[in-house]
Amino acid sequence: MATDTNHGSSLAFSSGGVSGTITAELTGIGSGMASPAIIEEVGDGLGIRSSWIDPDDDIDSEGFEETMVFTFDRVVQLDFITFGDVDSDDDWTISVNGTTVNSQSDPFYFSNYFSNIWADTFTVSAFRDGLLGLNADDSFTIQSFGASVVPLPAAAWFLLTAVGGLFGGRWLRGSRGAAAA
Incomplete structure (x- = not known):
């Protein structure tokens, strides 16, 4: 069994000339009173533990709406995201440069959904209301993501x-x- 690793509310990364920070955020009613969201590294990827209400380490929005924010040190070309612990009823929201897409694609290729894939930040969120009209028990992790230095x-x-x-x-x-x- 894999051991969970607690990274606090942010995690720095660097690979192939691309570096930045991953941050866990909570939104919704009462989120301001919650303890800070914690990024958890589990066997199938990175997730969020939001509070005592939601001890689960997936991105699932139990208790509060959970968002993972990827911020880069410079503008990069966004390539893909792969998800872990995905069920058939999981859906997620991905936002880049003010444009938001609801999806179930795994892997998620940015070029299939966004016309401008150069950015210095993107977000991945799960919400309680079943974004695609499916069962509202979203529960997934981020296994990997790809971004390239803009030539x-x-x-x-x-x-x-x-x-x-x-x-x-x-x-x-x-x-x-x-x-x-």
């Missing part, structure tokens, strides 16, 4: 090359004038 756009390389060409041309003209004198 310097081709237009920026073109601009740098053009500026370099201008300075190179001035340098060549300057050296020719000195040689002729």
